[in-house]
Amino acid sequence: MLFVSLFKWWYGEGWRQRAVAINGRLEGVVDYFSIDLLLKTLFSPFRQISAGRVDGPIGEQLRAFADKMVSRVIGGIVRSIILVTGLVTIALTVIASLLLLIAWAIVPALPLLGIILAVIGWTPV
Numbered sequence: 001m002l003f004v005s006l007f008k009w010w011y012g013e014g015w016r017q018r019a020v021a022i023n024g025r026l027e028g029v030v031d032y033f034s035i036d037l038l039l040k041t042l043f044s045p046f047r048q049i050s051a052g053r054v055d056g057p058i059g060e061q062l063r064a065f066a067d068k069m070v071s072r073v074i075g076g077i078v079r080s081i082i083l084v085t086g087l088v089t090i091a092l093t094v095i096a097s098l099l100l101l102i103a104w105a106i107v108p109a110l111p112l113l114g115i116i117l118a119v120i121g122w123t124p125v
Helices: 002-011 013-033 035-040 058-120
Strands: none
Touching: 002 013, 002 058, 013 035, 013 058, 035 058
C-alpha cells in the first residue's frame, strides 16, 4: 500500500508540484531579463539625463544631437548583449527544466533497473 501511495504521489501531486516550481523559475528568468521591454526600448538613449529638446546656437544643438546618437548606439549595444544573454539563459532554463521533468519520471525505475543489472551480473568498470 505504501508503494502505491508513493507512486500515486510521485506521478500525480509530486509531478504537479515540480512543474509549478519549474514554471515559477522560468517566469522569474523571463521577468528578470524583460525581453519585451528590451525590444521596445532597443535604441532608446542609454542612461541619458538630458535627453530633452535643446534650444540655442547650432553648435549646442549639434552637440546634443551627437550626444543622443552616441547614447542610442551605446543603448543598442548594451540592450542587444542583454537580449542575447537573456534568450540563451531562457533556452538553457527550458532545456534544464525538461531534463528535470524527464528525470523525475525515470527516478522510480532506477532501483528496479539496478536489481535487473545485478541479477544479470553487470558491474560498472
